Amino acid sequence: MNRINQKLQEDKKLLSIYFTAGYPKIDDTVSIIQDLEKNGVDMIEIGLPFSDPLADGPTIQDSSTAALKNGMTTELLFNQLKGIRETVTIPLIIMGYFNPMFQYGVEPFCQKCQELGIDGLIIPDLPVDVYHEQYQAIFEKYGLINVFLITPQTSEERIRYIDSISGGFIYMVSSASTTGAKSGFGDEQTEYFERIAKMNLKNPQVIGFGISNNDTFTQATKHAKGAIIGSAFVKHITKNGAESLNTFVKSILN
Amino acid sequence: MLTQMKKENIMNKEIKNTAQQVPSPTGRVREGLALKICGMKYEDNIAQTASLQPDYLGFIFYEDTPRHFDTKIPEISEDIKKVGVFVNAEIGTIVEKVNEFKLDAVQLHGEESPYFCSILRSTSLVTRPIELIKVFSVQEGFNFEVLEQYENVCDYYLFDTKGKLPGGNGYTFDWSLLNDYSSTKPFFLSGGIGLDQLDDIKKFKDSDASKYCYAIDVNSKFESEPGLKNTSILREFINKLKGKKTMNYNVDEKGYYGEFGGAFIPEMLYPNVEELRQNYLKVMAEPDFQNEFNQLLKDYVGRPSPLYFAKRLSEKYNAKIYLKREDLNHTGAHKINNTIGQILMAKRLGKTRIIAETGAGQHGVATATVCALMGLECIVYMGEIDIARQAPNVARMKMLGTTVVPALSGSRTLKDATNEAIRDWINNPVNTHYIIGSAIGPHPYPDMVTRFQAVVSEEIKWQLREQEGRENPDYVVACIGGGSNAAGTYYHYLHEPDVGIIAVEAAGLGVDSGESAATSVLGKEGIIHGCKTLLMQTKDGQITEPYSISAGLDYPGVGPMHAHLCKTGRAEFMSITDDEAMTAGLELCKLEGIIPAIETSHALAIFGQKEFQQDDVVVVSLSGRGDKDLENYIDYFKI
Numbered sequence: 001m002n003r004i005n006q007k008l009q010e011d012k013k014l015l016s017i018y019f020t021a022g023y024p025k026i027d028d029t030v031s032i033i034q035d036l037e038k039n040g041v042d043m044i045e046i047g048l049p050f051s052d053p054l055a056d057g058p059t060i061q062d063s064s065t066a067a068l069k070n071g072m073t074t075e076l077l078f079n080q081l082k083g084i085r086e087t088v089t090i091p092l093i094i095m096g097y098f099n100p101m102f103q104y105g106v107e108p109f110c111q112k113c114q115e116l117g118i119d120g121l122i123i124p125d126l127p128v129d130v131y132h133e134q135y136q137a138i139f140e141k142y143g144l145i146n147v148f149l150i151t152p153q154t155s156e157e158r159i160r161y162i163d164s165i166s167g168g169f170i171y172m173v174s175s176a177s178t179t180g181a182k183s184g185f186g187d188e189q190t191e192y193f194e195r196i197a198k199m200n201l202k203n204p205q206v207i208g209f210g211i212s213n214n215d216t217f218t219q220a221t222k223h224a225k226g227a228i229i230g231s232a233f234v235k236h237i238t239k240n241g242a243e244s245l246n247t248f249v250k251s252i253l254n
Numbered sequence: 255m256l257t258q259m260k261k262e263n264i265m266n267k268e269i270k271n272t273a274q275q276v277p278s279p280t281g282r283v284r285e286g287l288a289l290k291i292c293g294m295k296y297e298d299n300i301a302q303t304a305s306l307q308p309d310y311l312g313f314i315f316y317e318d319t320p321r322h323f324d325t326k327i328p329e330i331s332e333d334i335k336k337v338g339v340f341v342n343a344e345i346g347t348i349v350e351k352v353n354e355f356k357l358d359a360v361q362l363h364g365e366e367s368p369y370f371c372s373i374l375r376s377t378s379l380v381t382r383p384i385e386l387i388k389v390f391s392v393q394e395g396f397n398f399e400v401l402e403q404y405e406n407v408c409d410y411y412l413f414d415t416k417g418k419l420p421g422g423n424g425y426t427f428d429w430s431l432l433n434d435y436s437s438t439k440p441f442f443l444s445g446g447i448g449l450d451q452l453d454d455i456k457k458f459k460d461s462d463a464s465k466y467c468y469a470i471d472v473n474s475k476f477e478s479e480p481g482l483k484n485t486s487i488l489r490e491f492i493n494k495l496k497g498k499k500t501m502n503y504n505v506d507e508k509g510y511y512g513e514f515g516g517a518f519i520p521e522m523l524y525p526n527v528e529e530l531r532q533n534y535l536k537v538m539a540e541p542d543f544q545n546e547f548n549q550l551l552k553d554y555v556g557r558p559s560p561l562y563f564a565k566r567l568s569e570k571y572n573a574k575i576y577l578k579r580e581d582l583n584h585t586g587a588h589k590i591n592n593t594i595g596q597i598l599m600a601k602r603l604g605k606t607r608i609i610a611e612t613g614a615g616q617h618g619v620a621t622a623t624v625c626a627l628m629g630l631e632c633i634v635y636m637g638e639i640d641i642a643r644q645a646p647n648v649a650r651m652k653m654l655g656t657t658v659v660p661a662l663s664g665s666r667t668l669k670d671a672t673n674e675a676i677r678d679w680i681n682n683p684v685n686t687h688y689i690i691g692s693a694i695g696p697h698p699y700p701d702m703v704t705r706f707q708a709v710v711s712e713e714i715k716w717q718l719r720e721q722e723g724r725e726n727p728d729y730v731v732a733c734i735g736g737g738s739n740a741a742g743t744y745y746h747y748l749h750e751p752d753v754g755i756i757a758v759e760a761a762g763l764g765v766d767s768g769e770s771a772a773t774s775v776l777g778k779e780g781i782i783h784g785c786k787t788l789l790m791q792t793k794d795g796q797i798t799e800p801y802s803i804s805a806g807l808d809y810p811g812v813g814p815m816h817a818h819l820c821k822t823g824r825a826e827f828m829s830i831t832d833d834e835a836m837t838a839g840l841e842l843c844k845l846e847g848i849i850p851a852i853e854t855s856h857a858l859a860i861f862g863q864k865e866f867q868q869d870d871v872v873v874v875s876l877s878g879r880g881d882k883d884l885e886n887y888i889d890y891f892k893i
Contacts, residue, residue, distance in 0.1 A: 051796040052669065052782070054676050055520040061663050073794045098518060099781045103795030124520040125781065149521040153683050158524070173522060176683045 003091040003119045004145050004168045007042055008204050014226025015217065015252060016043035016206060017233050018095060020063040021080070022072030023049070028242045029080045035242075037090050039249040045122060045228065048077060048096030055124045057180035059231040063238070074104050078112050085117035093147065095122040106135055110142040120145035120168055132165055147171050152192045156199070163201045170203045172196060172224060174210040180231025182210040185219050193223035217252050287459070288469035289492065290442060292339065293321035295481030297328050302485045304330035305535040306492055309469065312361065315351050316341040319419065320480035321473075327355055329541050337361050337387065345370070349379045359385035361412060371407035385409045387442065391416035392427040398436045405437060412471060415445030424474045426451060432463035440468030448475025449487060452494050470495065496749055501822060503748040503815065509697025512821065514814035517696035519784045522680040526688075527784075529603065531698045537602050538595075538705065550594050551709060554627070555584045557591075559710075561717035561873070566845040573866035576727070577876040578714055580739065581850065587878030588707060588739040589620035593689055595706030597624040600687035607631045607686040611675040613640055613668035613735075614805030615647025616851075616878060617691030622656035632656040635674040637667040640805065647882060665799050668809055672783050692736025693813035696784030700741075700813050707742025714873055715746055727871040729754040733857040735771070735806050737813035739877035744825070754826065756864070757816060758857045760802035761829035771800035773812040774820045774827040782810065788817040803832035803886065804852040806878070834859040836890050839880065851878030852886060 007014065017036050021029045029046070036044055049064035049072050056064070077094075084092070094113065101109045101123065113121070121144055126135070128148050139146050145168035150159050153176060162170065174189055175182055189210075196205060207220040208228035220227040229252065236248040292312030294300045304311065311330070313323040315338055327336065335358035338351050342364030351357060360374065366388070375386055386408040390400065393416040401411065413432070417423030425446040435441070447455070447470060458464050474480070476488050486507040493502045509515050509531070517527055537543055551557040560579045568575045580588040593610075600608060608625050611634070612618030618634040625632035634651055638660040641648050651658050664670040679688045693700045693707075715725040730747055732740035734757045747753040762770035770776060777788035782797055790798045790810040802808045812820075819825035830838075839855030842848050850858065854877045866872060880887065887893065 051664065051798075052673055054673055054783075055522060055680065057677070058663070065664065068796060075794070097781075099789075099791070099797070100795035102781060103778075103791070103793070125518045125784070127517060127519065127524075128521075130516065130518070151522050151525075151683075153525040154521065155525070176522060177681050178522075178677045181681060 002143060002145055002168070003089070004043070004093070007091050008169060008225060010042075012042075013221035014042040014206065015040070015249075016045060016226055016228040017041050017249070018045040018047055018228060018230035019233060019237070020047040020049055020060060020067050021077050022067035022070045023063040023234070024066070024237060024242060026067075026070040026072060027080070029077065030084060032237075032242050032245065033084065033088055033092070035245050036249065037088050039246045040253055041090065041249055042226065043091045043093065045093045045095040045230070046077070046081075047230075048074060048094055048100060050097040050100060053097060055178055057178040057231060059180045059234050059238075063234045074100050074109070078116065081116045081118070091119045092117065093120040093122055094118055098123050098126045107138050110138050110144055113144055114142040118144065120147055122147045122149075122171060124149060128162055128165055136165070149173050150196075151176060152188070159196070159199065159201070163203055166203045168203065169225065170201060170205045171228070172205045172207045174207055174220065177209060179209055183212055183216075185210065185216060190219070193220070197223045214252055214254065287467065287495065289495065290337065290469050290471040291476070291483065291488065292337070292444075292471055292473040293477070293481055294483070295321055295323055295325070297325055299482055301328045301330065301536050301539065303483050303488065304334055305539040306485060306488055307331065308334060308492070310335045310337050310359065312337040312339050312471075312473075313355065313357075314339040315343065315347070316363070331539055331544060332541055335359050335385070339363055342366065345374055345377065348374060349377060352380045352382070352384055356382065357384060358382070359387055361387040361389060363389045368403040368407050371404060375407055387412050389414055389444075392431060392445075394428075396431055396434075398434055401437050401439075405439065410440055410442060410468060411437070412442035412444055414471075426454075429454070429458050430461075430463055432467075433461075435463065435466060438466060440466055442469045442471045443467050444471035444473075446475060447472050449491055449494075452491070455495065493749070501824070503819060503822075503824060505697065505701040505815070509701070511700075511815045511818035513779070514785070514787050514817040514821075515697055515700060516786050517784055518781045518786065519696045520680065522683065523676070523696070523784075526679060526683055527696050530599075530702070533603060534599065534698050534702050537599055543598060543602065546598055547595055550598075551591065555590050555594065556582060557709065558713045558717070559583055561714060561721065563721065564846050567842065567861070570845065571861040571866065572868050573861075573870045573872050574722075575861070576718070576721075576871065576873045577846075577848070578710060578743065578873055580710065580875060580877050581848070581854070581879035585616070585620050585623055586881060587616050587620070587851065588710060588742060588875070589617045589691060589878075590623065591709055591742065592691065592703050592706040592738060593617070593620040593624045596687070596689045596702070597628050597630070599702070600630070600689070601628060603687065605630075605685060605687035607633070607682065608689055609633045609635070609675050609678050609682075609686055610689045610691060611635050611668065611671040612647075612691065613637070613671065613808060614882065615640070615644040615651065616806060616882065618656070618658070619647050619650045619654070621689050621691070622651040622654035625656060626654045633678065634658050635661050635671040635678065637661045637665070637671045639666045640668065640671070644805065644882070667799070668805070669797065669799070676783065692738045692809070693741040693815060694736040694783055694785060694787070694811060700785065700815055703738050704741040704745055704815060707738050708745035710739070710742035710875065711744060711746035714743070718871070718873070722871055726750050726753050727873045728752075729756055729866070729870065729872045730875070731756040731758065731857050731860060731872060732875040733758045733760075733807060733853050733877060734812060734816055735760070735809045735853065736811070737816045739875050741813060741815055743873075743875040744819075748824070755819065755824060756860060757819065757825045757827045758860055759812075759827060759829050760804055760807035760835070760856055761831045762801040762803070764831055765829050769801035770829075771802040771807050771809065772829040773800075773810065775829060777810075777812065779817075785814050787811050787814045788820065803835065803890075804856065806851070806853040807856065828860055828863065830856040830859040830863075834863075836887070839887070840891065848876070849880035849887075850876060851880050852883045854878055
């Protein structure tokens with residue numbers, strides 16, 4: 001069974017952390033992954049940086065620009081991840097935009113992911129219908145779970161469609177925004193979380209965007225299986241260095 | 255398709271009874287054949303089918319058919335004639351329907367006598383002039399002598415397959431029987447015509463039997479169920495019927511031009527883009543939309559823009575060079591055609607807030623202008639570097655009441671301004687419309703922008719007919735950044751294989767210099783701003799920074815339609831350096847007294863590089879005026 005599905009079966013709320021590969025320093029990738037697992041994180045999204053990250057706010061834009069400046073490439077990330085499964089057991093997901101994968105070749109990219117022990121992909125600008133028609137068979141051939149996003153504006157019909165295509169979890173974007181734009185949840189979000197929870201989807205939901213501390217993590221996971229933190233984590237390591245990530249993770253989980 | 259204006263006067267004179275040369279009633283130029291889509295039944299489906307712009311839509315007022323029409327006809331373009339189909343109905347019934355549904359034509363499908371036709375034709379009870387179409391069913395043979403007595407009492411004949419039902423039987427008759435057609439009255443060809451008959455139609459068109467064939471009539475072969483038309487199959491049929499080549503250069507049902515296009519957008523944008531996709535053709539087909547659009551283009555923008563024969567330039571380069579003067583539009587470029595269209599679209603979609611991206615500021619000013627005109631809030635994203643180097647346009651936008659927001663990410667130019675506008679849209683999904691300024695972005699943007707800009711080639715057609723006696727030049731030429739002025743200039747010529755299409759890109763300091771924007775040479779297939787197209791990028795798929803002296807051509811991609819034109823070889827792509835463009839721009843000043851925008855100067859620089867024949871008619875889109883570039887010209891020529 002895919003590590004993502006296994007993890008989703010555990011009887012606990014999951015904390016997933018996003019970071020940009022090659023940031024702050026080019027060689028931080030592996031140590032960040034290992035330290036996150038050591039500190040109790042359940043799942044990791046490794047950000048493959050892109051020059052034009054449309055769905056991201058300033059924090060992740062800046063970390064991506066810096067990572068590219070540091071020399072991060074698809075090839076280099078794959079090299080860094082060689083042997084990662086000797087030390088890390090939690091699910092690993094690569095999150096990135098479609099063009100770099102498209103240039104690498106979707107099938108070679110997926111094949112490489114399988115070789116390295118990557119469990120899934122999140123590609124915000126690969127629409128669900130294009131995935132379904134052109135790429136689903138390739139993803140499945142290499143045992144990869146593709147994770148789709150839904151937002152407060154996504155219609156019920158479309159959520160059901162996305163649920164039917166998904167095979168891991170659904171990434172619930174907390175509000176209409178880019179990453180790192182909002183802090184704290186209002187009634188609107190709570191209503192949305194409850195509405196989705198009531199739909200009894202076949203895939204569990206994990207909430208992302210706007211989760212930055214213990215408070216928002218608790219609120220989000222009240223209605224969902226887990227939550228994803230990206231911008232707040234990137235901000236923390238920008239300020240304090242990757243070595244200090246344990247204090248951040250502790251502040252969320254306690 | 256969107257403007258009427260002057261051409262109607264020119265074309266309407268020669269409508270009837272000169273088959274093959276008969277232009278469609280609206281003056282659109284066809285490959286000899288008009289199109290009637292019959293058996294319309296459902297309101298939404300009628301609107302969708304009308305957006306394909308057939309010449310006639312047919313409504314069957316005969317109860318014993320599943321296609322019996324008993325609902326409402328939505329507002330559709332006045333260019334489309336509404337035909338009522340009757341089977342042995344009484345005059346009173348026909349008159350009543352004509353008046354109630356404002357029918358333009360009546361098709362008689364029963365055993366109506368010549369006398370009946372003459373009464374109907376001369377009755378003063380109908381409130382509007384009607385065309386009369388008399389149907390004859392053909393089986394194994396047909397006695398054309400029957401027609402004689404109808405010769406003076408109807409406008410068209412229609413030949414249908416004889417079957418169990420009066421029409422809608424779904425199979426064809428032997429069209430070679432029409433070799434014996436003894437009349438000179440134009441006729442409709444009907445009966446079981448579908449995609450499978452395209453080859454037969456082609457053969458028929460090339461044969462003597464089609465000499466007086468005026469139109470093709472289709473019905474059941476394009477239905478998902480009786481009365482419900484499948485618009486995607488219809489579109490394919492129309493494209494193939496109209497095009498001499500089988501290649502389709504228009505967008506397909508899924509938003510692709512060949513392998514390019516699509517909508518590669520994050521889920522957060524899906525509702526906005528989907529709302530637009532579902533509505534844009536419908537809204538554009540509404541008569542009140544078209545009226546308002548045409549009126550504003552005429553009174554506010556100053557259209558039609560002149561098609562000017564550049565005599566001295568022509569003498570120098572030994573070709574007949576015409577300049578399509580988009581530079582004379584309000585705000586000084588073609589950009590306003592699109593922003594007028596999109597602001598009207600935004601209003602009809604109930605949007606109250608407008609966002610846009612801009613590079614040099616031309617599209618920003620055009621958007622700020624229409625927002626002022628309509629009293630809508632406007633936010634324009636502009637790269638921090640561009641803000642510094644295009645101060646006059648920033649001031650113009652501010653005077654027009656627009657908020658200019660600097661894009662601080664990435665290289666802080668057009669690409670990043672576009673990213674910021676998209677991010678704004680993600681954050682404001684309900685009340686905001688994003689007016690994209692070029693023929694780029696996720697479907698339906700490239701198609702929508704192209705259709706709004708298509709007024710350019712629509713005008714060129716009738717203007718050239720007036721001046722040269724023909725509608726097709728030998729070449730149309732336009733500069734390409736994202737490609738909106740080019741898309742508009744080419745649109746009505748895409749499927750005219752005798753018209754050469756020339757696309758002029760900015761080579762910057764030279765294609766191999768590393769400082770260039772020649773996407774067709776340097777680009778590879780990839781995804782930028784929501785569409786798959788040709789794109790300048792690293793081996794690793796990171797989008798690279800282009801360079802050109804002209805801010806309007808300084809974009810790392812090209813619209814998906816142009817990528818398709820490039821890949822299929824339909825268009826010839828040329829690259830022009832900064833130096834060549836500047837020289838050509840100054841030459842136009844001296845020879846014709848016109849100071850062009852530097853973007854446009856690239857298109858002019860092909861003269862002297864490409865050889866033309868002496869009689870070649872070459873139409874160049876003079877996309878913008880040079881006022882905004884004075885500083886650049888001054889610096890470059892040390893004036």
